[in-house]
Amino acid sequence: MDCTVTEIAVALGDLVDAGQPLVILEAMKMQMPMKAGMAGIVAELSVRAGQAVRGGELLVRIEPQAALAREGGPA
Template sequence: MTQVKAPMAGTVFEVSVKEGDTVTVGQTLIILESMKMEIPCEAEVAGTVKKILVAEGDFIDEEAVLLELE
């Protein structure tokens, strides 16, 4: 299992995948908004989205786990 973590604190702007989706390396999974910038969180490995731990509008801290891939 691989955890996708937030690179910085911010607000979840968009969740681009749903549980059960198959993703490829480099695919945008979640977009964060911080300091008026949009920061894409991309898959570092290919796999299947096992669990999404955040929702659009949530404020998250740096290094918070956003979702899990397997």
């Protein structure tokens, strides 16, 4: 199903908790928050507000905090 990104709730580099809303999508006049599946740091934002997206498309990539700590990044 095609959706429209109505809001980006995070920024690149933000620390997020599991379950935290990342992006709000709208389809058929219903809004659906897309939530983080794990805690970590927002490493990539692949969408912008107003953009149309399809199921399976990458919206946000999160790097786990443990992986970043091993690489010497933010803990």
